[in-house]
Amino acid sequence: MKILHTSDWHIGQKFMGKSREEEHKAFFSWLFETIKENNIDLLIVAGDIFDTGTPPNYALELYYNFLKQLFSLSGLTVIITAGNHDSVSTLKAPKQLLEVMNVFVITSGNESEDELIPIYKDEKLQGIICAVPFLRDSVVRKATAGETMTEKEISLNKGIKQHYKDVYEKAKELSTDKKIPIIATGHLTTVGSRTSESERDIYIGGTLDIGGDFLGKYFDYVALGHLHINQTVRVSHVRYSGSPIPLSFSEASQKKRVNIVTFENNKLTVEELEIPLYRKLLVLKGNLEMVKKELEKVEDKSTWIEIHLKDENPMFAHQALREYAEALELIVLAIKIDRTQKKLQAKELKVTSLDELTPSDVFTRRLEVEALEDEHLKEELILNFKSVLEKVENR
Ligand SMILES: [Mn+2]
Numbered sequence: 001m002k003i004l005h006t007s008d009w010h011i012g013q014k015f016m017g018k019s020r021e022e023e024h025k026a027f028f029s030w031l032f033e034t035i036k037e038n039n040i041d042l043l044i045v046a047g048d049i050f051d052t053g054t055p056p057n058y059a060l061e062l063y064y065n066f067l068k069q070l071f072s073l074s075g076l077t078v079i080i081t082a083g084n085h086d087s088v089s090t091l092k093a094p095k096q097l098l099e100v101m102n103v104f105v106i107t108s109g110n111e112s113e114d115e116l117i118p119i120y121k122d123e124k125l126q127g128i129i130c131a132v133p134f135l136r137d138s139v140v141r142k143a144t145a146g147e148t149m150t151e152k153e154i155s156l157n158k159g160i161k162q163h164y165k166d167v168y169e170k171a172k173e174l175s176t177d178k179k180i181p182i183i184a185t186g187h188l189t190t191v192g193s194r195t196s197e198s199e200r201d202i203y204i205g206g207t208l209d210i211g212g213d214f215l216g217k218y219f220d221y222v223a224l225g226h227l228h229i230n231q232t233v234r235v236s237h238v239r240y241s242g243s244p245i246p247l248s249f250s251e252a253s254q255k256k257r258v259n260i261v262t263f264e265n266n267k268l269t270v271e272e273l274e275i276p277l278y279r280k281l282l283v284l285k286g287n288l289e290m291v292k293k294e295l296e297k298v299e300d301k302s303t304w305i306e307i308h309l310k311d312e313n314p315m316f317a318h319q320a321l322r323e324y325a326e327a328l329e330l331i332v333l334a335i336k337i338d339r340t341q342k343k344l345q346a347k348e349l350k351v352t353s354l355d356e357l358t359p360s361d362v363f364t365r366r367l368e369v370e371a372l373e374d375e376h377l378k379e380e381l382i383l384n385f386k387s388v389l390e391k392v393e394n395r
Contacts, residue, residue: 001119001126001181003261004035007046007225008243010085012059014051016333018304020245021058026278027244028066031258034273036073038260041126042119043076046225046241047083047134047187053090053393064094071101077119078103081133083187083225084393106131110139115167116174127181127263128174130167130219134187134226135160137390149383157209160188168218181220181263188226190215190233193240198248199227212238221261221268230257230272237268244275249306249334252281279304286310288317292324301329310338359389 009027013020035043050059070076080103082091088107095105104117109132117129137143140159141152164184171182189195191211212233215222222238228251230242241259246252260271284294285308298305305325311317314337325332357365363385372378 001042001121001263002038002040003042003044003183003221003223003263004031004038004040005044005046005223005239005241005259005261006031006244007187007223007241008048008083008228008247009045010048010051010243010245010247011062012051012055013247015247015304018333019058021062023245023278024059024062027275028062028069030276031244032066032069034258035070035076040076040260041121042129043070043078044129044131044183044185044223045078045080046185046223047081048085048225048243049080049083049091050086052085053087055090067098067101067103070103075121076102077117079117079129079131079185080105081131081185081187081225082107084134086134104131106133108139109133109135109163116171118174125175125178125180127183128171130164130171130182130184132164132167132184132186135163139163160208160210161214164215164218179266181266181268182218183221183223184215184219185223186215186225188224190224190238192234193227194229194231196228196248196254197250220263221270223259223261229254230259236270239270245278246281249281249283252283252306282306283308287312288320291317291321295321295325295328295330298328298330301331303331305330305332307332307335308338309335314338360386 009024010020011024034040049063067078070078080091082088086107091105092107095107098105106113106115109115115131117131119126119129137156140163141155147155164186167184168182175182188208188210189199191209193212212222212235216235216238220237224233224238224240227240228243228247230240232239239259242254242257243251244256244258246254246256256275256277257272258275260273262269262271280300280303282298282303282305284291284305286294287309288311291307291309295305307321309317309321318335318337321335322332360382364382367378367381
């Protein structure tokens with residue numbers, strides 16, 4: 001059995017005002033060819049299909065067109081699980097229709113959904129997939145009034161672990177002794193993994209103590225999503241595929257990959273396949289003269305550039321760089337002024353654009369303006385805001 005594991009497509013992402021449509025199109029056509037050439041039996045997408053709960057129409061069109069294209073490959077099964085960015089209802093709406101095309105969509109992991117998907121080839125059972133989506137708090141934990149944050153954390157951790165144990169037990173039953181691989185998916189931050197700046201914290205105040213060793217104990221392979229860096233988590237069969245395109249400038253230097261997972265006579269091999277980069281993201285650092293020289297070296301005019309400016313005269317340098325980049329026909333999406341500069345005036349701080357901030361960032365910054373001395377109150381406010389935000393985002 002050959003599996004292609006990918007995640008965090010974030011179709012429809014608006015990146016500092018720019019669309020990622022061309023990059024996603026290029027990725028999908030590469031992915032289609034890759035699936036075909038490698039004779040993939042199963043495609044797993046481990047969450048965050050769309051960037052927001054209400055994706056733009058072009059994003060939905062890309063998604064459905066790609067699924068339709070995959071349907072032309074006979075014998076391919078597709079498993080799609082929801083991430084924290086996805087709206088359960090948006091993903092779920094075409095669930096039954098997609099099943100006709102061998103595409104299985106798992107959105108919440110609550111009792112109404114069957115997370116077990118047996119994979120057959122030539123009428124022989126090849127493996128069982130425990131398709132676990134991003135587990136929302138309400139699915140794994142019964143809220144009790146008056147709980148402290150620590151108590152919430154403990155019961156959340158317990159709930160998630162229990163969920164994985166249960167689904168494993170069911171898979172074991174279904175496999176009835178045959179030595180076939182049992183594979184799980186997941187959308188979470190695990191202990192011991194590396195994060196980039198663009199992944200949101202997904203559980204309110206929740207620090208998970210779930211690591212690769214816990215998941216690896218039960219399953220023969222764990223296809224994870226949420227983190228955008230391709231990596232293994234403590235054991236070599238628990239992995240993140242990472243996102244197919246860089247989703248923030250902090251990911252500019254990362255190689256993007258998918259995992260090709262092969263089980264042959266119960267032996268596992270994983271190949272990390274590099275995805276060709278369609279558009280380069282570039283971060284340049286230094287003072288006016290240094291950045292100017294770096295800009296001159298940029299050959300590919302389609303590159304998206306972010307500048308971290310550290311200059312004696314930031315206002316002047318900022319304007320000069322804008323003009324210089326324009327003359328060179330380069331696309332500079334943001335110029336950030338280094339805050340450690342001495343004598344930085346308040347009016348010069350207006351360099352961060354709203355596009356690079358999450359709602360939580362905005363709230364935290366607004367809070368900084370208030371002269372709140374009670375640190376505890378501040379924390380409570382942030383947690384309450386996150387809780388409201390989660391409800392809005394998970395609608
Ligand atoms: Mn995510």
